[in-house]
Amino acid sequence: MVRKTKEDAALTRQRIIAAARAVFLTRGVSHTTLEHIAAQAGVTRGAVYWHFKNKTEIFHVMRDHVFLPLIDRMDDTLTLEDGDDALTQIEKSMCETIHELNENIEMRQIYEIMMIKCEYVGEFATVLQQILDNCSNITGKFELAYARAKDQNILSSTHTPLALALDTHLFFSGLLHMWVKDADGSRFRFQATELIKLHINLRRK
Amino acid sequence: MVRKTKEDAALTRQRIIAAARAVFLTRGVSHTTLEHIAAQAGVTRGAVYWHFKNKTEIFHVMRDHVFLPLIDRMDDTLTLEDGDDALTQIEKSMCETIHELNENIEMRQIYEIMMIKCEYVGEFATVLQQILDNCSNITGKFELAYARAKDQNILSSTHTPLALALDTHLFFSGLLHMWVKDADGSRFRFQATELIKLHINLRRK
DNA sequence: TTATATACAAACAAGAATGTATGTATATAG
DNA sequence: CTATATACATACATTCTTGTTTGTATATAA
Missing domain, CATH: 1.10.357.10 (Tetracycline Repressor, domain 2)
Structure with missing residues (x-):
C-alpha cells in the first residue's frame, strides 16, 4: 500500500517532524540520522526524502x-x-x-x-x-x-x-x-x- | 623520524588539544573528525589515538x-x-x-x-x-x-x-x-x- | 476510464569515520 | 652497548550515513 491520500501525506509529514523532535532530543541533532527519524516515524528514508530536502530542513520546519x-x-x-x-x-x-x-x-x-x-x-x-x-x-x-x-x-x-x-x-x-x-x-x-x-x-x- | 623525546611528546599532546579547540570552534564538536584534529595539529590519527582514547577525552581534557x-x-x-x-x-x-x-x-x-x-x-x-x-x-x-x-x-x-x-x-x-x-x-x-x-x-x- | 502525478518503499553506490593492528625508528633504561 | 618501551605513521577492516535511483500501487485529474 502506497500513494496515500493528501491528508495521509500531510499526516506522515507531521509524524516525521514529531519523530525528528523526539530523536533530536535524545541523540542530539548532529548524531541523528535520517534513518533514526524514519524509524521513529514508522516510515522509510524514502518518505523522509520525499517530504524534506535533508535534516537541516526538518530542523528549521x-x-x-x-x-x-x-x-x-x-x-x-x-x-x-x-x-x-x-x-x-x-x-x-x-x-x-x-x-x-x-x-x-x-x-x-x-x-x-x-x-x-x-x-x-x-x-x-x-x-x-x-x-x-x-x-x-x-x-x-x-x-x-x-x-x-x-x-x-x-x-x-x-x-x-x-x-x-x-x-x-x-x-x-x-x-x-x-x-x-x-x-x-x-x-x-x-x-x-x-x-x-x-x-x-x-x-x- | 619518530620516537621523540618526552618533551616533544608532551608538546605534541598540547598541540593536539589546541588543534581540537580550533576545529571544534569552526566545525562543532560532533562534526569534528579525529582526522580533522590530526591534520590541524600536523600529525596523523595514530598520534591522536596514542595520546587520547577518543574525541570525548580530548574534549574533557x-x-x-x-x-x-x-x-x-x-x-x-x-x-x-x-x-x-x-x-x-x-x-x-x-x-x-x-x-x-x-x-x-x-x-x-x-x-x-x-x-x-x-x-x-x-x-x-x-x-x-x-x-x-x-x-x-x-x-x-x-x-x-x-x-x-x-x-x-x-x-x-x-x-x-x-x-x-x-x-x-x-x-x-x-x-x-x-x-x-x-x-x-x-x-x-x-x-x-x-x-x-x-x-x-x-x-x- | 485511463493517464499521470503522487507518496512512498527498496535497492544501490560511494564516501566518511572509527577503531585496531601493524610497522618502525629512536630515546632511554639497565 | 643492547634490549625494550615509546611515540608515533601507515594500512586495514568495518560500520555508518548519505544521496540518488528505481520501482510501484493508487489517488486523482481529465
Whole structure:
C-alpha cells in the first residue's frame, strides 16, 4: 500500500517532524540520522526524502512551527493595552513564556533541543543570528514597557529604561537556559515564576 | 623520524588539544573528525589515538585545562577578604570573568564551544550536571556575599540574600550566553562591564 | 476510464569515520 | 652497548550515513 491520500501525506509529514523532535532530543541533532527519524516515524528514508530536502530542513520546519508563534505572543503581551501597569506587563510576558514551557511539551522539547542539543555551526549559524535579532526585539519591547513604567511613576530606580530592559533581558535569558538545563526541576523550574516576580519587585517603588 | 623525546611528546599532546579547540570552534564538536584534529595539529590519527582514547577525552581534557582554574578564581574573588565591600566583590567577580574572556583567547573559544558548538547528549550529559553543580556553587557564594552586604547595610532592597543571589546568577548566566553569541561585539560585549555595574547599582543603597 | 502525478518503499553506490593492528625508528633504561 | 618501551605513521577492516535511483500501487485529474 502506497500513494496515500493528501491528508495521509500531510499526516506522515507531521509524524516525521514529531519523530525528528523526539530523536533530536535524545541523540542530539548532529548524531541523528535520517534513518533514526524514519524509524521513529514508522516510515522509510524514502518518505523522509520525499517530504524534506535533508535534516537541516526538518530542523528549521520543526523550529519555526512552534517558535515563531511564541515570539508573537510575547510581543502581544508586552504591547497590549489592558488594565495592567507596565511592570506587570513585563512580569506577565515572562511568566507566560514559562507557563507555556511547563504546559506545552512540544515547545519545551524544542527549546531544549535548540539550547543544548544543537551545534550552531555552518548552516545553523544563521539561526544564531535570528536568535540575536529576536533578543534585540524583545529588549526593545522591554524598554518601551519600562519607559511606560517610568511615566506611570512606579519605578524605584532612576536607571534608564534601556538599562533596565537589558538587565531584565539578561535575567530572562539566564532563566530560560537554566530552566531547560534543570531537567529534574529541583533548582529553577519549581520557582521560576517566583524568581520573575522577585526580579520585577526589585524595580517596583 | 619518530620516537621523540618526552618533551616533544608532551608538546605534541598540547598541540593536539589546541588543534581540537580550533576545529571544534569552526566545525562543532560532533562534526569534528579525529582526522580533522590530526591534520590541524600536523600529525596523523595514530598520534591522536596514542595520546587520547577518543574525541570525548580530548574534549574533557581541553575543558578542564582552562575551566577548572576559572571557577577557582571566581570563588577566590568572592570570598577573599580585601578592602572591598560585599557588593563590590560580587561586581568584581563578574567583571573579572568578562575581562578574562576578553583577554584569554583560549578561554573565550572554549566558552564558545561549550555554549553553542556542543550537544549535551550521551557522554556529554554529565558535563551538564557539572555545569549545574557549578552554578549552585556560584549562587551559594553570591548568597554569602549578599548576606555580608546586608550586614554592611549597603543594600537598597529588603529581599533575602538568596533571592538576590539567584537573580544575579541568572543575570550573569544570561550575560555570558549573550556575550558568547554576540560575536561581532555590537550588542553585549562592548558594554558587558557596564551592564554588570548597573546590575549591582540596582541593589546598592 | 485511463493517464499521470503522487507518496512512498527498496535497492544501490560511494564516501566518511572509527577503531585496531601493524610497522618502525629512536630515546632511554639497565 | 643492547634490549625494550615509546611515540608515533601507515594500512586495514568495518560500520555508518548519505544521496540518488528505481520501482510501484493508487489517488486523482481529465
